[in-house]
Amino acid sequence: MDEYSTGFCIRTAAARGGGTGSKCGRWNPTGEQVKVLTELFKSGLRTPTTDQIQKISAELSFYGKIESKNVFYWFQNHKARDRQKRRRISVDDLPTTPTPSKQFGSAEKNEAERVIETLQLFPVKSRLYADDWKENSYNHAMEMDHPTLDLRLSFV
Amino acid sequence: MDEYSTGFCIRTAAARGGGTGSKCGRWNPTGEQVKVLTELFKSGLRTPTTDQIQKISAELSFYGKIESKNVFYWFQNHKARDRQKRRRISVDDLPTTPTPSKQFGSAEKNEAERVIETLQLFPVKSRLYADDWKENSYNHAMEMDHPTLDLRLSFV
DNA sequence: GGAGTATGAATGAACG
DNA sequence: CGTTCATTCATACTCC
Numbered sequence: 136m137d138e139y140s141t142g143f144c145i146r147t148a149a150a151r152g153g154g155t156g157s158k159c160g161r162w163n164p165t166g167e168q169v170k171v172l173t174e175l176f177k178s179g180l181r182t183p184t185t186d187q188i189q190k191i192s193a194e195l196s197f198y199g200k201i202e203s204k205n206v207f208y209w210f211q212n213h214k215a216r217d218r219q220k221r222r223r224i225s226v227d228d229l230p231t232t233p234t235p236s237k238q239f240g241s242a243e244k245n246e247a248e249r250v251i252e253t254l255q256l257f258p259v260k261s262r263l264y265a266d267d268w269k270e271n272s273y274n275h276a277m278e279m280d281h282p283t284l285d286l287r288l289s290f291v
Numbered sequence: 292m293d294e295y296s297t298g299f300c301i302r303t304a305a306a307r308g309g310g311t312g313s314k315c316g317r318w319n320p321t322g323e324q325v326k327v328l329t330e331l332f333k334s335g336l337r338t339p340t341t342d343q344i345q346k347i348s349a350e351l352s353f354y355g356k357i358e359s360k361n362v363f364y365w366f367q368n369h370k371a372r373d374r375q376k377r378r379r380i381s382v383d384d385l386p387t388t389p390t391p392s393k394q395f396g397s398a399e400k401n402e403a404e405r406v407i408e409t410l411q412l413f414p415v416k417s418r419l420y421a422d423d424w425k426e427n428s429y430n431h432a433m434e435m436d437h438p439t440l441d442l443r444l445s446f447v
Numbered sequence: 448g449g450a451g452t453a454t455g456a457a458t459g460a461a462c463g
Numbered sequence: 464c465g466t467t468c469a470t471t472c473a474t475a476c477t478c479c
Contacts, residue, residue, distance in 0.1 A: 214468090369458095
C-alpha cells in the first residue's frame with residue numbers, strides 16, 4: 136500500500152548500545168531506556184496502568200524521545216514474547232524419548248510477587264456469540280436512524 | 292522463529308488491502324472494507340445498533356468475507372482506541388508548553404452520537420486510518436538538570 | 448548485500 | 464467500555 140512518511144527525526148546521537156547512528160521512523164529506545172524498562176519488567180511489572188505508563192514515559196523522556204505508546208507497546212510485546220517463549224519451552228517434547236519430566240518450575244525469573252501466572256492451558260470458555268446479534272442483547276434504537284447507508288460501490 | 296505450528300491456515304501473503312484470499316483464522320479486512328468502515332466512523336457512527344451492524348456487514352460482504360461480529364468488533368476497537376490514544380497523547384506530550392487548554396472544551400463527556408446525514412462513500416482521500424499516533428514529535432528539552440531517574444518507581 | 452533475527456507497531460478478538 | 468491477549472506486519476539490527 137502506501138508508504139506513510141514517518142517522522143524524520145534525525146537523531147544522530149548514537150546513544151544506542153552499539154553506537155550505530157539510528158534513524159527514526161519508529162521509536163528506537165536508547166540503552167538506558169531499555170535498561171530501565173527491563174528493570175521494571177524484572178521487578179514484576181507486566182501490565183502497567185495508564186498512569187504508570189505516563190510516569191515511566193515522562194521519566195524516560197530524559198534519555199531521548201519517547202512517547203507513552205512506546206512504553207505501552209514495549210510492555211505488551213515483552214510480556215507477550217516472554218509468555219510465548221515459555222509456552223514453547225513448556226510444551227517441549229522432543230521426538231524420541233527425551234526427558235519426559237517436564238520442568239515446569241518456571242522459577243528462574245520469578246522475582247515478582249505479583250506475577251500471577253494463571254494457568255490457562257486449554258482454550259476454555261470459547262464463548263462464541265458469532266451471530267447472536269440477531270435480535271437480542273441491547274437495543275439502542277434511540278441513537279438515530281442510520282443515515283443513508285447506501286454503500287453503493289462505485290468501482291466494480 | 293516461524294516454527295510455531297499454531298497456524299492452521301494457509302498463510303497468505305497477507306497484503307493488507309490487497310484483497311488476499313485469506314479464509315481462515317481471524318478476519319482480515321480488505322482495503323475497501325476498511326475504507327468504508329472508516330468513513331462511517333468519521334461520519335459519526337460509533338456504536339451501531341444490531342440492525343446497522345447487519346446492514347453494514349451485508350454491504351461489506353461484497354468485498355470479501357465478513358461477519359457481523361467483525362463489524363461489531365471493529366467499531367468497538369476503533370472507538371476504544373481512538374479514546375485511548377487521545378487520552379494518552381493529551382497527557383503525555385507536555386514539552387514545556389502549559390497546554391492552552393484547548394482540549395475537551397465543554398460538553399463532551401456525553402458524547403452525543405451525532406451522525407452526519409450526508410454520508411458520502413468514496414469522495415475523499417483514501418488515507419486509511421493512519422491517524423496521528425505519530426507526528427507529535429515535540430522537543431523534550433526539559434530543563435531538569437540531572438535526572439532523578441533511578442526509576443525506583445513510585446508507581447502507586 | 449541478502450538471510451535471519453530482534454523488536455516496534457498494529458489490530459482482531461475477547462475478557463471482566 | 465476499558466483493558467488485555469494473540470497474531471501478524473514492518474522495520475532495525477546482526478551476521479555471514
